[in-house]
Amino acid sequence: xxxFSLRSLWNRRFVAGLTVLAIALSVALILGVERLRDGARxxxxxxxxxxxxxxAPRGNSVQILMATVFGVGGIxxxxxxxxxxxxxxRPEVAWAVPxxxxxxxxxxxxxGTDSSYFEHFRHSGGQPLSLEAGTFLAEDxxxxxxxxxxxxxxxxxxxxxxIVNAHGSGEVSFDLHDDAPFTISGVLAPTxxxxxxxxxxxxxxxxxIHAQEEVPLADPLDPEAFSADGHEDNAxxxxxxxxxxxxxxxxxxxxxxxxxxxxxxxxxxxDDASEDHSEHDDHETHGDHADAEAGxxxxxxxxxxxxxxxxxxTNVLGLQRAVNERPSDALSAVLPAVALAELWGITGTAERxxxxxxxxxxxxxxxxxxxxxxxxxxxxxREFAILRSVGATPTRILALIVTEAAVLTAAGLILGLVLLxxxxxxTDPVLSARFGLRLGLNVFGARELATLFIIFCAGLLAxxxxxxxxxxxxxxxxxxxxx
Amino acid sequence: MHPLRIENxxxxxxxxxxxxxxxGTLTLAPGESLFLYGPSGCGKSTLLSAIAGVVDVPKGVIRxxxxxxxxxxxxxxxRFRVDHIGMVFQxxxxxxxxxxxxxxxxxxxxxQRRRTRAGDDPARTARLLLDELGLSDPSLTSKQAHExxxxxxxxxxxxxxxxGKPDLILADEPTSALDEAAKATFxxxxxxxxxxxxxxxxxxxxxxxxERHFDRSVDFQDLNRSAA
Numbered sequence: 001x002x003x004f005s006l007r008s009l010w011n012r013r014f015v016a017g018l019t020v021l022a023i024a025l026s027v028a029l030i031l032g033v034e035r036l037r038d039g040a041r042x043x044x045x046x047x048x049x050x051x052x053x054x055x056a057p058r059g060n061s062v063q064i065l066m067a068t069v070f071g072v073g074g075i076x077x078x079x080x081x082x083x084x085x086x087x088x089x090r091p092e093v094a095w096a097v098p099x100x101x102x103x104x105x106x107x108x109x110x111x112g113t114d115s116s117y118f119e120h121f122r123h124s125g126g127q128p129l130s131l132e133a134g135t136f137l138a139e140d141x142x143x144x145x146x147x148x149x150x151x152x153x154x155x156x157x158x159x160x161x162x163i164v165n166a167h168g169s170g171e172v173s174f175d176l177h178d179d180a181p182f183t184i185s186g187v188l189a190p191t192x193x194x195x196x197x198x199x200x201x202x203x204x205x206x207x208x209i210h211a212q213e214e215v216p217l218a219d220p221l222d223p224e225a226f227s228a229d230g231h232e233d234n235a236x237x238x239x240x241x242x243x244x245x246x247x248x249x250x251x252x253x254x255x256x257x258x259x260x261x262x263x264x265x266x267x268x269x270x271d272d273a274s275e276d277h278s279e280h281d282d283h284e285t286h287g288d289h290a291d292a293e294a295g296x297x298x299x300x301x302x303x304x305x306x307x308x309x310x311x312x313x314t315n316v317l318g319l320q321r322a323v324n325e326r327p328s329d330a331l332s333a334v335l336p337a338v339a340l341a342e343l344w345g346i347t348g349t350a351e352r353x354x355x356x357x358x359x360x361x362x363x364x365x366x367x368x369x370x371x372x373x374x375x376x377x378x379x380x381x382r383e384f385a386i387l388r389s390v391g392a393t394p395t396r397i398l399a400l401i402v403t404e405a406a407v408l409t410a411a412g413l414i415l416g417l418v419l420l421x422x423x424x425x426x427t428d429p430v431l432s433a434r435f436g437l438r439l440g441l442n443v444f445g446a447r448e449l450a451t452l453f454i455i456f457c458a459g460l461l462a463x464x465x466x467x468x469x470x471x472x473x474x475x476x477x478x479x480x481x482x483x
Numbered sequence: 484m485h486p487l488r489i490e491n492x493x494x495x496x497x498x499x500x501x502x503x504x505x506x507g508t509l510t511l512a513p514g515e516s517l518f519l520y521g522p523s524g525c526g527k528s529t530l531l532s533a534i535a536g537v538v539d540v541p542k543g544v545i546r547x548x549x550x551x552x553x554x555x556x557x558x559x560x561x562r563f564r565v566d567h568i569g570m571v572f573q574x575x576x577x578x579x580x581x582x583x584x585x586x587x588x589x590x591x592x593x594x595q596r597r598r599t600r601a602g603d604d605p606a607r608t609a610r611l612l613l614d615e616l617g618l619s620d621p622s623l624t625s626k627q628a629h630e631x632x633x634x635x636x637x638x639x640x641x642x643x644x645x646x647g648k649p650d651l652i653l654a655d656e657p658t659s660a661l662d663e664a665a666k667a668t669f670x671x672x673x674x675x676x677x678x679x680x681x682x683x684x685x686x687x688x689x690x691x692x693x694e695r696h697f698d699r700s701v702d703f704q705d706l707n708r709s710a711a
Binding site for chain 1: 535557558561562564565566570572575576577578579580581589590592593594597643
């Protein structure tokens with residue numbers, strides 16, 4: 001019977017092939033959507049494992065999570081080093097890792113941090129970071145960089161390679177910090193998380209990128225712009241001061257040029273100047289603070305976020321409240337798990353839509369198969385009559401149609417899996433490079449097998465429509481067909 | 484044992500006003516060939532359908548190889564048919580996408596009895612039959628059926644009807660699509676093969692020119708009282 005069905009289908013191989021292709025595409029789509037979703041969730045959950053709390057300037061928790069853990073998007077540099085110290089000194093805090101971001105290396109996010117990052121970061125269910133080659137960031141090497149496995153593999157980097165970073169997060173950037181190169185000290189072993197696509201540098205190194213550049217670009221009317229790029233280095237301070245004075249003059253001129261209330265403009269300028277001054281005072285205070293306390297080699301004025309680990313995780317809500325209520329700095333404390341759940345809440349609609357689409361394609365494939373089987377029925381009536389005359393019962397002819405459908409569906413499933421594997425193989429480098437997503441060529445899970453089984457059964461069920469028609473037809477036609 | 488024995492068969496198609504068949508007695512002896520002639524539309528095909536068990540007949544009127552056809556139902560009748568009857572139709576006898584040889588072997592795939600009776604190697608028997616029917620060329624027998632000429636197709640159909648030595652062959656105007664020379668050859672070959680195999684042949688045609696190839700001939704209008 002199977003051989004007979006195969007012969008019969010081979011006779012209609014063009015249409016049969018198209019039908020198989022339609023089913024294959026739907027299978028690949030359904031499984032692909034699921035794998036993408038699972039891959040994304042696993043990868044995200046793995047990247048954030050081990051961090052109990054992320055503290056960052058007040059903002060949306062999903063945005064903070066995306067920016068700090070996955071290097072996607074950005075957040076403001078509004079967190080003072082004071083707040084970091086305060087956080088680090090809290091009794092319930094086991095460790096705190098400062099994080100700076102906003103630069104990229106050939107499209108990969110550059111993270112400024114210190115050696116505690118390597119000590120405390122955990123991924124994929126508690127594994128620490130390990131090195132493939134070289135060493136972690138050392139306290140003294142300001143121009144050292146550790147690159148993720150993906151970055152190293154893509155550009156062929158190894159310890160000793162000198163790299164140059166760029167400002168912003170786009171892949172193409174002309175604003176290269178080529179005056180502040182880094183020397184790679186280590187390459188991380190692959191983790192399958194966002195860390196694979198990160199370039200990790202010291203806080204000092206991260207700051208030094210911006211030492212010479214950003215000041216001339218700063219908005220003269222925005223006092224924040226100066227303090228945001230504060231530096232330890234005295235020369236930088238001098239530059240700051242110069243520019244501050246100059247830009248105050250500029251603003252003064254501007255004001256006088258634009259309106260005739262010269263005195264008012266002058267007052268404003270003075271206000272600005274005094275504000276600037278107070279900011280610098282702050283800064284100096286910070287500097288003293290840094291000198292007083294050891295532990296962090298370089299203390300930037302402001303950072304983007306802090307990864308926090310707790311001694312006792314049950315205290316996490318209390319600490320979160322304390323952070324949120326801290327009066328001197330507007331901060332948010334994000335629980336990675338909660339933020340992830342929130343993120344899945346947002347993407348859930350899109351996921352459902354994708355899944356719905358995938359199943360709609362499967363339905364279209366099934367309809368295509370029913371159409372193909374039904375459309376040929378009329379031309380095959382003679383064939384069925386002949387089969388009956390040589391002893392095939394109507395039930396066997398019904399079975400023949402169902403077998404054909406089973407062969408088509410099974411071929412569709414197999415081809416679909418092949419398509420999916422090929423697609424995974426082709427897109428995996430892109431997905432992992434761009435999104436830190438690793439689908440991998442995993443074996444089939446129980447749910448995937450269940451999905452395949454459902455599609456197969458749907459195919460058989462759908463084939464009953466033409467099969468029952470054939471059954472009735474053969475009974476009515478008898479042995480000779482009068483067309 | 485009679486391959487075919489009909490007694491008091493009367494048949495009316497569902498929703499038809501009058502009976503199509505009203506047959507007293509019709510009997511075939513083993514190996515006997517009967518030529519049944521009559522004009523188109525007189526009920527010849529209905530009679531063949533009744534014998535083949537495609538239309539429902541009451542019990543006790545048609546006996547095929549000593550089996551009451553009316554006592555068999557549905558699938559059992561289909562299986563019984565292939566075991567005991569070979570059939571040749573007017574046209575379109577073959578599955579177009581199977582080779583000539585595969586078409587001949589079809590009854591053996593559906594009937595254990597026919598397969599057993601076709602000998603140790605049914606494929607060899609099939610080739611022998613095709614050879615005897617004038618299709619000895621291996622390139623012909625491996626050709627797909629739709630590539631054969633009508634005359635060749637009818638001979639393949641005859642070989643298929645003959646394989647596994649059924650008790651009876653029903654031939655429903657198998658020569659109507661053939662030219663005069665081919666007709667005579669075909670009928671002669673069919674009748675000879677049936678005689679050799681000991682298979683009874685019921686040959687239905689409107690063409691009385693073929694009458695001389697058969698043991699006996701009957702005018703359908705004499706046989707069927709309803710047609711009168």
